[in-house]
Amino acid sequence: MAEPLAPEETGAPGPFGSGGRTLLAGWGRTSPSYATVVEPDGVDALEAALGAPTTNVIARGLGRSYGDAAQCAGGLVIETAALAGISDVEAETGLVTVGGGVSLDDLIASTLPHGWFVPVTPGTRQVSIGGALAADIHGKNHHRDSSFATHVRRFSLATPTGTVEVSPASDPELFWATAGGMGLTGVVTEATLSLLPVETSxxxxxxxxxxxxxxxxxxxxxxxxxxxxxxxxxxxxxxxxxxxxxxxxxxxxxxxxxxxxxxxxxxxxxxxxxxxxxxxxxxxxxxxxxxxxxxxxxxxxxxxxxxxxxxxxxxxxxxxxxxxxxxxxxxxxxxxxxxxxxxxxxxxxxxxxxxxxxxxxxxxxxxxxxxxxxxxxxxxxxxxxxxxxxxxxxxxxxxxxxxxxxxxxxxxxxxxxxxxxxxxxxLRPELLGAMYPRLGEFEATAARVDPDGVLASDLSRRLGIGAATNHAKEHV
Ligand SMILES: Cc1cc2nc3c(=O)[nH]c(=O)nc-3n(C[C@H](O)[C@H](O)[C@H](O)COP(=O)(O)OP(=O)(O)OC[C@H]3O[C@@H](n4cnc5c(N)ncnc54)[C@H](O)[C@@H]3O)c2cc1C
Known part of the structure; x- marks a missing residue:
């Protein structure tokens, strides 16, 4: 197992453009690695960071994945906290539009007093909208209500080849590759999802x-x-x-x-x-x-x-x-x-x-x-x-x-x-294909928006997800 983290090293990353390296770990704290961490102050700065990469890049929400999914050793990690904003909830449909860096905690705090709850919640409220979609999180209601992406109507995705609007109808392959795609199709900057009406908390x-x-x-x-x-x-x-x-x-x-x-x-x-x-x-x-x-x-x-x-x-x-x-x-x-x-x-x-x-x-x-x-x-x-x-x-x-x-x-x-x-x-990479037999389908869709294999994380490198395209990036 990797070196343990010192307590001060679990905290917030350095400022945008500082050039310093920050030690990042998942919630289990087992596999830390150093990366340059930036926190773009909006979509324009995010697109600039993604558009001229000199290294591999991955998004990081609230770091509640347990392993190495939101890390990129030696590369660039994009913190999403500034992708903020919560719209009013549409009374008839329960639809709300939320920034990709907004936590479920903040979303619930904003909408529950008005009688709306999130359609799917994991065991913590401290996850971001982008992280929830990238992991396609499930809750105690999966047997009834499926997972998070089922309740998402559309999202904006910043990719190395530009920002795209994605819905299940406009681009089903990209929509569903992003759902559970662990950040490897781009950075979700905003999503529209439907909330659940509730009478009480x-x-x-x-x-x-x-x-x-x-x-x-x-x-x-x-x-x-x-x-x-x-x-x-x-x-x-x-x-x-x-x-x-x-x-x-x-x-x-x-x-x-x-x-x-x-x-x-x-x-x-x-x-x-x-x-x-x-x-x-x-x-x-x-x-x-x-x-x-x-x-x-x-x-x-x-x-x-x-x-x-x-x-x-x-x-x-x-x-x-x-x-x-x-x-x-x-x-x-x-x-x-x-x-x-x-x-x-x-x-x-x-x-x-x-x-x-x-x-x-x-x-x-x-x-x-x-x-x-x-x-x-x-x-x-x-x-x-x-x-x-x-x-x-x-x-x-x-x-x-x-x-x-x-x-x-x-x-x-x-x-x-x-x-x-x-x-x-x-997990060892040789078992991934047996567990996720549609991996090739995922990689083909990811390569469409990221042909040079810019997007990569410690998880994707360890498991060889998108390895063919990422190989090119190692020589940038
Ligand atoms: C106490 C606890 C309980 C949990 N319970 C459950 C549970 O019941 N069900 C469940 O499904 N999960 C559960 N989880 C796991 C958690 O829901 C997921 O790991 C979730 O992805 C964490 O969100 P995050 O914002 O912290 O993302 P991070 O951990 O920062 O990142 C996770 C992944 O999302 C990607 N990502 C983050 N932001 C974006 C973005 N804006 N655009 C694109 N990709 C992005 C990252 O690249 C990374 O691959 C639990 C975690 C904890 C700590």
């Missing part, structure tokens, strides 16, 4: 606790279709009869009628700011097998066995980790890997075998997130596919970890599944 939540994985999966298969949102937290450190015990939470947006009088005053309130901050990386080994097993046990015991219709604030239902900023520093200087894979519904046995492999290797793993996906969208590099997805948080350190993850990659690829590129920091 509260969720009506049903919680059930199961003593084993079979119970969790059976309940999800039989009942998820009755809910907009569903997610299970699964304990991967248990063995034997308790393997994969879990807590299933499912919910709906609460209606105004469901709120008791005491909550009516806070019927539509935007989430607040983080209450806690982790100031520096925790000592190595704080999160170890014993401490994580104790946390998982306490969490499982605390969950109700069966509780229906409980009202939860929207922020604690969707984004429980956003209450603590920089919580990734708790994993210490070596950081952590988030490993997420998806397999078809018929491959539920692969989910079980993955949990068994982790449990047998005795690598510590926080509660894993298990979800059911609905059908994927047309994006050739978009991650979701109909079936199951499991996401694991694994501290770097145990010697067994790299071997177990290599084994899981092979198991997932053999089952026709894939790992999520927005979380990845370590």
């Amino acid at each position: 509260w969720m009506s939540v049903d919680t059930e606790r199961f003593d084993d994985l079979d119970g969790v999966m059976a309940a999800m298969e039989s009942g998820d279709d009755g809910y907009r949102y569903s997610v299970a937290w699964v304990d991967c450190m248990t063995r034997g009869a308790r393997l994969g015990r879990g807590v299933l939470t499912r919910g709906e947006h609460a209606t105004a009628k469901e709120l008791p009088a005491a909550k009516a005053g806070s019927a539509l309130t935007a989430p607040g700011s983080p209450r806690l901050k982790i100031p520096r990386p925790a000592p190595p080994g704080l999160l170890n097998r014993a401490s994580i097993a104790a946390f998982n046990e306490a969490w499982f015991r605390r969950a109700p066995r069966h509780r229906m219709g409980e009202l939860h604030p929207l922020a604690s239902f969707f984004h429980p980790l956003d209450g603590v900023s920089d919580w990734n520093l708790l994993y210490g200087p070596r950081g952590f890997v988030q490993y997420q894979f998806a397999v078809a519904a018929s491959e539920s046995e692969t989910v079980r075998r993955a949990i068994e492999a982790l449990s047998a290797a005795r690598v510590p793993s926080f509660l894993a997130v298990l979800k059911r996906f609905g059908p994927g969208d047309p994006g050739p590099l978009s991650f979701p596919m109909a079936g199951w997805t499991l996401a694991l948080d694994l501290p770097v350190g145990p010697s067994a970890l790299p071997g177990v993850l290599d084994h899981l990659d092979e198991m997932v690829a053999a089952a026709g599944g894939r790992v999520y590129l927005a979380k990845d920091a370590r």
